[in-house]
Amino acid sequence: MHDIEPHFNWRERYRAEDDSESPFHGRVYSEFGFTNRVYNYLLHPQWDEFGAETLYMKVLFVDYDEHYAIIEMIGEWNDAVHNDSMHLKREVVDQLLASGLTKFIIIMEGVLNYHGSDTDYYEEWYEEVSDADGWIVFVNLHPQVLDEMNDTGLDNYAHFGHHLNDINWRPQKPSKVYEAIEGVIQTEQRRLY
Template sequence: MQNIEPYNRWEKVYEATCDPQSLFYGEQYDPFLCRNTIYNHYIHPRWDEFGSKTLYLKILFVSYEQQFAIIELMGEWNDCLYNDIMHLKRTVIENLEANGIQKFILIGENVLNFHYSDDSYYEDWFNDIDDGWIMAINFRDHVLEEFDKINLNYYFLYGGQLNHVKWRTLSPIKLFTALDQYANKVLNP
């Protein structure tokens, strides 16, 4: 697991560690010291912790002008044991919302499992974003099946063609533009 790195090709245009409004502003990484683990397996040192024992993230891009953030996730999303959604919402999302972010792209190809509890934090998140949206792209099928069990489709856009987004081939602005157009079609038919 230490070989799974957060995507870094967009670092020339955005780094959370250099963004004074970011929760991770000023963070420094030791490229050779793995400090975090998921179930006793070390993970790459560039993943950021936010209070969860099993889920880590990297904020890949934020546009305050266009009010969106792209967040890559890694690990096991476990609301049942560790209330990961509470940590994500209270620590990361509320910081972004306080800075005007209303649209969230969650990249989940490195989310290995999802264990649900209830949907109250998802509902809070959804209610906080007014005209925005939350989109989950490239999550594994078995994770999406668990999303379906608690009807996360009330709060997130996911599945279908959102499972096969070739996001690495696009700039963050082009990715957002394409996904925003998709959201407008789906949410405002």
């Protein structure tokens, strides 16, 4: 896992460490000092830790005018033991919400396992974004992660599923990824009403 870097193609457009609104503003990265790990596996030092023991992230892009963030995750998401959703909500999402962001695209292809528990932090996050016509989307989930998220009832608070898997986002510009996801969400919402 030490050679898996966060997506780098958008770095000329956005760097969380240079964004004064970002929870990671001012962070300095080493290319050689490997300190973060998921169990016995070292992670590339460009991944950001946010308090979770086995889950790391990278804010890849933020657009304050359109109110969205694209975030890439890696590791094991464990709410049952480590309450990772609390760390994500309190250490990252709350600050992004305070900066006016209401739409969250969470890229999950690097998350190998999900262990669910209660849904309090997802419900709180959902209520805050839906009050501002926002949403939470999990993209490219592995089958076992999708099943566990469904079993936990996260589909009440976030959009995910087979129609949001296998999205080829890497060669796209961030605005194109956002437009495509927003189109899927609008189509889903029209079906519900």
